[in-house]
Amino acid sequence: MQAHLLSILIWLPIAAGIVVLLLGDRRIAAARWLALLASLATLVLSLPLLADFNTQTAAYQFVEKAPWIPRFHAFYALGVDGISLPLVVLTALMTIPVIIAAWTVVTSRAAQYFAAFLIMEGLMIGVFSATDALLFYFFWEAMLIPMFLIIGIWGGPRRVYATVKFFLYTFLGSVFMLAALIYMYVKAGSYSIAAFQALPLTLVEQRWIFAAFLLAFAVKVPMWPVHTWLPDAHVEAPTGGSVILAAIMLKMGGYGFLRFSLPVTPDACRELNLLVITLSLIAVIYIGLVAIVQTDMKKLIAYSSIAHMGFVTLGAFVVYEIVRNTAHVQGAAMGMDGAMVQMISHGLISGALFLCVGVLYDRMHTREISAYGGVINTMPIFAAFMVMFALANTGLPGTSGFVGEFLVILASFKASFWYATLAAVTLVLGASYTLWLVKRVLYGPVANDHVAHLTDLNGREFLVLSVLAVLVLAIGIWPEPLLKIMEPSIQHLVSQAVATKIPA
Amino acid sequence: MHTLLHLMPGMIPAIPEIFLGFAICLVLLFEVFVGVKRPGATGTLTLLVLVAGAALTARYADAAHTMVLFNGMYVTDPLAFVLKLAGFLVVAVALLYSRMYLENRDILRGEYYVLALTALLGIFVLISANSLLTVYIGVELLALSVYAMVAFDRESGVAAEAAMKYFVLGAIASGTLLYGMSIIYGLTGSLDLGVIATKLTASGSLGVILGVTFIVVAVAFKLGAVPFHMWLPDVYEGAPTSVTLFVGTAPKIAYFALMLRLLAHGLAGISADWTLMLTPLAVLTLIVGNVVAIVQSNLKRMLAYSTIGHVGFIVLGFVAGTPSGYSAALYYTLVYVLVALGAFGVILLASRKGFEADKLDHYKGLYQRDPLLALVMLMLMFSLAGVPPFVGFWAKLRIIQALWETHHLGLVVVAVLTSVVGAFYYLRVVKLMYFDAPSENLPATLRPLGPRFVIGLNAAAALVLGILPSPLLDLCSRVIH
Numbered sequence: 002m003q004a005h006l007l008s009i010l011i012w013l014p015i016a017a018g019i020v021v022l023l024l025g026d027r028r029i030a031a032a033r034w035l036a037l038l039a040s041l042a043t044l045v046l047s048l049p050l051l052a053d054f055n056t057q058t059a060a061y062q063f064v065e066k067a068p069w070i071p072r073f074h075a076f077y078a079l080g081v082d083g084i085s086l087p088l089v090v091l092t093a094l095m096t097i098p099v100i101i102a103a104w105t106v107v108t109s110r111a112a113q114y115f116a117a118f119l120i121m122e123g124l125m126i127g128v129f130s131a132t133d134a135l136l137f138y139f140f141w142e143a144m145l146i147p148m149f150l151i152i153g154i155w156g157g158p159r160r161v162y163a164t165v166k167f168f169l170y171t172f173l174g175s176v177f178m179l180a181a182l183i184y185m186y187v188k189a190g191s192y193s194i195a196a197f198q199a200l201p202l203t204l205v206e207q208r209w210i211f212a213a214f215l216l217a218f219a220v221k222v223p224m225w226p227v228h229t230w231l232p233d234a235h236v237e238a239p240t241g242g243s244v245i246l247a248a249i250m251l252k253m254g255g256y257g258f259l260r261f262s263l264p265v266t267p268d269a270c271r272e273l274n275l276l277v278i279t280l281s282l283i284a285v286i287y288i289g290l291v292a293i294v295q296t297d298m299k300k301l302i303a304y305s306s307i308a309h310m311g312f313v314t315l316g317a318f319v320v321y322e323i324v325r326n327t328a329h330v331q332g333a334a335m336g337m338d339g340a341m342v343q344m345i346s347h348g349l350i351s352g353a354l355f356l357c358v359g360v361l362y363d364r365m366h367t368r369e370i371s372a373y374g375g376v377i378n379t380m381p382i383f384a385a386f387m388v389m390f391a392l393a394n395t396g397l398p399g400t401s402g403f404v405g406e407f408l409v410i411l412a413s414f415k416a417s418f419w420y421a422t423l424a425a426v427t428l429v430l431g432a433s434y435t436l437w438l439v440k441r442v443l444y445g446p447v448a449n450d451h452v453a454h455l456t457d458l459n460g461r462e463f464l465v466l467s468v469l470a471v472l473v474l475a476i477g478i479w480p481e482p483l484l485k486i487m488e489p490s491i492q493h494l495v496s497q498a499v500a501t502k503i504p505a
Numbered sequence: 506m507h508t509l510l511h512l513m514p515g516m517i518p519a520i521p522e523i524f525l526g527f528a529i530c531l532v533l534l535f536e537v538f539v540g541v542k543r544p545g546a547t548g549t550l551t552l553l554v555l556v557a558g559a560a561l562t563a564r565y566a567d568a569a570h571t572m573v574l575f576n577g578m579y580v581t582d583p584l585a586f587v588l589k590l591a592g593f594l595v596v597a598v599a600l601l602y603s604r605m606y607l608e609n610r611d612i613l614r615g616e617y618y619v620l621a622l623t624a625l626l627g628i629f630v631l632i633s634a635n636s637l638l639t640v641y642i643g644v645e646l647l648a649l650s651v652y653a654m655v656a657f658d659r660e661s662g663v664a665a666e667a668a669m670k671y672f673v674l675g676a677i678a679s680g681t682l683l684y685g686m687s688i689i690y691g692l693t694g695s696l697d698l699g700v701i702a703t704k705l706t707a708s709g710s711l712g713v714i715l716g717v718t719f720i721v722v723a724v725a726f727k728l729g730a731v732p733f734h735m736w737l738p739d740v741y742e743g744a745p746t747s748v749t750l751f752v753g754t755a756p757k758i759a760y761f762a763l764m765l766r767l768l769a770h771g772l773a774g775i776s777a778d779w780t781l782m783l784t785p786l787a788v789l790t791l792i793v794g795n796v797v798a799i800v801q802s803n804l805k806r807m808l809a810y811s812t813i814g815h816v817g818f819i820v821l822g823f824v825a826g827t828p829s830g831y832s833a834a835l836y837y838t839l840v841y842v843l844v845a846l847g848a849f850g851v852i853l854l855a856s857r858k859g860f861e862a863d864k865l866d867h868y869k870g871l872y873q874r875d876p877l878l879a880l881v882m883l884m885l886m887f888s889l890a891g892v893p894p895f896v897g898f899w900a901k902l903r904i905i906q907a908l909w910e911t912h913h914l915g916l917v918v919v920a921v922l923t924s925v926v927g928a929f930y931y932l933r934v935v936k937l938m939y940f941d942a943p944s945e946n947l948p949a950t951l952r953p954l955g956p957r958f959v960i961g962l963n964a965a966a967a968l969v970l971g972i973l974p975s976p977l978l979d980l981c982s983r984v985i986h
Contacts, residue, residue, distance in 0.1 A: 072975065140893075165936065
């Protein structure tokens with residue numbers, strides 16, 4: 002079983018999803034429980050990955066390899082390293098709250114709802130654990146289908162516009178990546194990601210490939226100016242869709258930068274790092290300002306996600322400036338550590354915040370900030386959770402949000418005083434939009450009759466939020482285990498990123 | 506059977522055509538004596554004939570060797586073997602989907618099946634053509650049968666108009682083809698494609714270029730490549746849907762064979778010339794097909810433009826001009842035919858007596874009216890858009906790979922961009938079926954068990970071949986050399 006652990010993590014949720022689909026709405030109780038069991042089982046099965054992971058090596062672990070398309074040297078090849086392992090576990094974890102949160106709330110086509118998320122879970126784990134580029138792309142694209150349906154079927158009033166925009170943006174980004182992958186296959190004779198990373202490429206080739214990757218990953222992250230699909234998709238998506246979008250799907254862009262852009266086209270990255278850094282800083286500052294003026298809670302958190310993801314790309318790409326300034330790579334690893342921690346932390350915090358919005362939405366059926374006020378008077382327990390996640394979102398020390406942002410800002414200092422200063426503006430902006438949101442929604446006198454009749458969290462909601470709260474605090478207080486898992490892989494990645502691949 | 510075959514050993518490789526020739530006579534007679542009294546019996550017989558033909562082909566035709574027969578007129582090779590089996594299968598499935606539709610429209614007559622079989626015979630002749638003469642016979646046999654099929658519903662004015670357009674334009678294309686062939690014949694002194702290939706080894710002669718131009722134009726017309734595509738949307742929209750299904754699927758196999766035999770083999774020596782001509786054709790075809798499809802409100806017409814877009818991809822395989830490119834084009838053709846079969850099949854099953862489900866609006870809320878049909882259409886649409894895990898993804902991948910191998914950066918970009926445009930209108934169909942509420946007063950879909958089962962298999966095939974693409978990819982690479 003250990004040998005096929007990753008396969009099980011991919012195919013168990015997908016198979017369960019198909020069974021749930023077959024059970025249908027007529028046997029919804031069974032479908033619901035099966036969905037919950039399957040997602041719990043997936044999480045439990047992902048724990049041996051953590052327990053048995055060897056933190057001394059950067060090599061892929063739990064590897065599986067079987068011929069898939071022998072003629073094209075494409076393999077069904079899986080494996081995790083320090084970069085993908087935390088994301089695999091995060092995926093397995095975040096599907097559970099989605100299913101619990103929808104338990105009785107989603108009433109139309111509920112079985113399909115659960116099935117779509119289970120299938121998504123399998124495909125997303127596939128993306129993070131594929132070590133063959135073709136297999137990676139296969140999962141990467143296949144994921145669009147359930148997400149397209151999730152937003153389109155269970156979304157809000159403008160769901161069709163949002164989901165088509167979501168699909169086309171991401172599809173546009175990824176087909177260029179596909180073209181780049183095939184180009185490298187034709188050169189390397191293999192689709193293995195490791196072969197791509199080792200493939201010598203001229204600077205011109207690297208620039209083109211970098212551009213293709215940038216398009217694919219920037220849309221997913223999303224980076225300014227290709228971010229506009231995200232607020233639309235988030236606002237219209239059902240709660241679960243938002244959670245998965247924010248917690249996992251955005252991470253795929255960051256993961257793509259770390260897995261493909263930096264090691265496959267290091268010279269182009271070195272040359273064009275200013276481009277990515279600039280876009281990241283624009284995301285941090287400009288999008289942070291945009292977040293302040295939002296009147297829709299989900300939109301606000303969506304913009305805040307874009308700003309936070311700016312730290313991921315910033316942390317990943319400051320490495321070149323650091324090497325140029327300090328001539329060694331220790332600080333560079335810190336930036337990437339920060340990027341990774343930020344991804345995990347943002348996954349937990351944004352997921353939790355969207356769940357909080359979902360809790361309110363289920364009761365009030367509006368996401369307008371102005372419809373709320375004084376919620377703390379009727380929902381004190383909920384308010385405590387929301388305040389905690391909001392503080393984590395602003396990067397309060399002691400929460401996971403602090404660790405990632407702090408590491409990235411610290412690393413940016415080694416690169417340039419100005420990067421760090423600009424990035425640190427987020428501490429002000431993040432606090433402004435998040436705390437102002439909290440103030441308007443939670444505090445003050447009870448705004449209206451609807452708020453006066455709110456009921457506090459039920460057991461189901463309490464359970465979900467408390468688990469996430471514990472994790473946010475745990476990573477914030479003691480990030481060491483997480484950093485330890487990542488360390489060899491990050492070191493390896495830095496060495497790949499600063500090396501040159503231009504053939505002599 | 507055995508003894509009969511032993512009397513004429515030279516005939517055995519041509520068993521698919523010979524059998525089909527006899528079968529056509531049999532079906533025609535059967536219709537005259539039995540079919541008129543029992544409508545539908547001829548259809549059943551035709552399906553049996555197709556199954557028997559496929560079985561005979563699989564048993565007796567040579568799948569391993571290349572043989573040139575009948576004084577160089579006819580060639581049989583692994584490619585022909587595969588294409589003919591595919592032809593039997595595709596026509597059988599197409600006729601199976603069509604039956605109820607024909608019945609509801611009161612055009613369930615034996616001649617329909619006879620015409621389908623003669624069209625198939627034309628397809629086979631093209632597949633095995635090794636001489637300009639055989640190519641022409643195949644083209645005309647196929648085209649004439651199809652013209653008649655388009656006009657099959659005598660009561661329908663639109664169909665008659667479509668048939669007329671098709672016939673007139675098709676006749677011009679045939680003339681162009683003949684003219685080009687006559688020039689090539691005049692310059693090489695041979696009709697044999699093998700001989701022509703050995704004589705035409707270098708480009709340059711104005712005469713050769715002139716001849717090739719006419720041939721390329723005719724081929725582009727047959728395929729529906731822009732700017733020779735004008736007939737295609739009108740025919741697809743005007744013809745009875747069962748005929749659209751037929752026209753949109755089986756002949757594509759033949760026209761792939763036509764390009765391969767005529768251009769890639771016969772005119773291999775001057776491939777630099779015709780790839781240069783095909784390049785702008787492919788680019789225009791991709792752009793016009795995909796962009797114009799967006800504004801259609803009629804599903805048949807939308808799929809017609811989508812066909813044009815896909816033809817662009819097939820032509821790109823020939824632009825690459827390598828065995829890898831040809832096998833990519835073959836793979837694309839087979840995959841496209843498989844998926845188009847299902848997509849038009851859905852239209853047939855969604856139609857009723859007196860109601861043609863050809864408007865996009867008719868698919869609003871299809872999920873609520875018929876979940877199975879909606880799911881089938883969803884899978885086929887994503888496959889056409891080229892999204893994994895469906896088989897259409899691999900078809901696009903193969904073409905892009907062939908283009909990279911021949912360093913066509915610009916064409917890769919065009920192919921990739923137009924497939925994003927294409928995704929939009931395929932998504933719209935999914936949107937209508939799944940996100941919209943059903944419109945009022947739409948009749949229920951058809952629920953015949955057999956065709957529904959087969960259409961389910963059809964969609965499942967698009968999924969299974971998408972997850973495990975290796976067998977078909979291998980086959981397509983093996984039969985092209």
